[in-house]
Amino acid sequence: MNSPLVPGVPAQGHEPAARRPTDWKAASVQRRTRRRYAAERRFRLIGLAAVWLSAGFLALLLATMLWQGASGFRQTRIALPIDLAAARLAVTPAQLRERGANLALAGAGLEGVVDRAAVRAYGQHGADLLSDGAWLVVRDAIKRDPALLRRSTTLAVPVASAIDVAAKHDGAPRAEAIVARLQARGVLSTGWATGFLTTADSTDPTRVGIWGAFKGSLLTMLVTIGIAFPIGVLAALYLEEYAPRNRWTDLIEVSINNLAAVPSIIFGLLGLAVFLGTFHLPRSAPLVGGLTLALMTMPVIVIAGRNAIKAVPPSIRDAALAVGASPVQVVFDHVLPLALPGILTGTIIGMARALGETAPLLMIGMRAFIAAPPSRLTDPATVLPVQIFLWSDDVNRGFVEKTSAAIIVLLVFLLAMNGLAIYLRNRFETRW
Secondary structure, eight states, X not given: OBXXXXXXXXXXXXXOOOOOOOOTTSHHHHHHXXXXXXXXXXXXXXXXXXXXXXXXXXXXXXHHHXXXXXXXXXXXXXXXXXXXXXXXXXXXXXXXTSTTHHHHHHHTTXXXXXXXXXXXXXXXXXGGGBOTXXXXXXXXXXXXXXXXXXXXXXXXXXXOHHHHHHHHSOOOHHHHHHHHHHHHHTOEEEEEOTHHHHOOOOSSTTTOOSHHHHHHHHHHXXXXXXXXXXXXXXXXXXXXXXOOOXXXXXXXXHHHHHHTTSOHHHHHHHHIXXXXXXXXXXXXXXXXXXXXXXXXXXXXXXXXXXXXXXXXXXXXXXXXXXXXXXXXXXXXXXXXXXXXXXXXXXXHHHHHHHHTOOXXXXXXXXXXXXXXXXXXXXXXXXXXXXXXXXXXXXXXXHHHHHHHHHHHHHHHHHHHHHHHHHHHHHHHOOOO
């Protein structure tokens, strides 16, 4: 007899009922088993669908970027016959070997010589077919071979943006007609746009490059990791190994956890108020950008560092103390090396997030037009995400493919950083 208060429990003074073995062939048991198996299959299918959906979106993103951006690495050129001997440029071979060669050729009127050569070759509007940087290609060719000044030659120079777009995609009707006429003459060719990886920003899409933004990103990341990594690791060590357990420590831990989730634009406002408004550091400089991103990355490093330090077995500390090591030696000779893979992984993931940030850098003025790569931490600079943002806002169709090409470079940069994280984790990983 069961208890009236607790079902299934025998009442006081009564023996529990003898349990009968489960009949696995019973219809009710079979139905429950089939329902469990069906639920498990549905869960696996939903999970698999989620994975394929995520992979599909990623593949769509990569395919779209590659389709639109691959042409950004290529450039349409036109054959330009030019008689430099007849132009009689007032430049000597000795000047071409000096550092002022560019200034000497520009002062001798090389740009005008190139425009007149285009008019002779392609008619009254021939100069409009050329890019603004076409004469720079001729200039570099003369510097490589000064003998060109004494003879005529034919050089492949970049075409104007509208002609370039029409040659690669669907351009304006007038540009399409020009491209058809030039292709019939066999004077158009396509080559690798070397300037895209070696030059900085420009108002002409045929002359723009990402080197300035790439170098700005590199300098900004160096400042970020140089500040965030040591401070973040030391803070994690103190909180995990030395800090007393009281309400103040709990408050600091909660604050750090909350800071990791604060929107990045808040850090931009903080950098604007502190570094520009209070300390009057140079605006739009990698130094200020790195300091701002370091504030944003530091909580992530502290959290990752604490988790990695916490994962080191206590027996490591006990063994080191047992052989006479001081607490500082235990931390820096045993705990920190063993926690380093986890710390580095978290650090590089935080750096990858910082590399893709745009909002905080816009707040400190890193959206200016910068036509020269920075050479110092205090020089005006921009970064890759901001450069992509600026190009995507331009109405010129030539910037569309350049935007996608810059996104490809940024994705390659991010993949390289994640690959480095995986290498470091495997390189320093210790199993016990």
